[in-house]
Amino acid sequence: MNFLIITLSLVGLGAAAQQPSEAAALILKQDSQVFFDGSYHSSFETENGIFAEEEGNLKNTGKADAEAGEVRGFFQYTAPDGSLVRVEYTADENGFSPKGSHLPTPPSIPPEILRAQQYIAAQGQTEQELPYRRV
Numbered sequence: 001m002n003f004l005i006i007t008l009s010l011v012g013l014g015a016a017a018q019q020p021s022e023a024a025a026l027i028l029k030q031d032s033q034v035f036f037d038g039s040y041h042s043s044f045e046t047e048n049g050i051f052a053e054e055e056g057n058l059k060n061t062g063k064a065d066a067e068a069g070e071v072r073g074f075f076q077y078t079a080p081d082g083s084l085v086r087v088e089y090t091a092d093e094n095g096f097s098p099k100g101s102h103l104p105t106p107p108s109i110p111p112e113i114l115r116a117q118q119y120i121a122a123q124g125q126t127e128q129e130l131p132y133r134r135v
Contacts, residue, residue: 025050050077059092068093
């Protein structure tokens with residue numbers, strides 16, 4: 001009896017694993033190019049409206065302390081409510097920076113903090129010269 005239950009369970013799992021997923025989508029177009037200088041360009045589009053494009057390169061080639069990868073691109077898809085969601089981004093030595101109308105913007109710096117930062121910058125003191133010590 002236990003053998004029959006286990007066998008039927010395994011057959012059911014196998015059948016479920018072979019069913020196509022609702023999230024699966026066919027790729028309609030795909031392009032990928034890598035160039036001799038290390039730069040690249042790639043893009044793809046799926047049948048469910050997802051589209052992405054990206055290109056990247058190495059900046060300051062040959063300058064060991066200044067070399068940095070730089071990537072620019074975007075992706076877009078249709079949200080469940082039917083609206084188009086598009087995210088444009090860059091990624092470089094300053095980190096990942098996405099932009100999109102649906103993304104929240106960071107809060108502004110309070111005026112008091114901004115004045116304090118401007119005051120400190122105007123003093124021209126380095127961190128070692130400050131009257132406190134970092135722990």
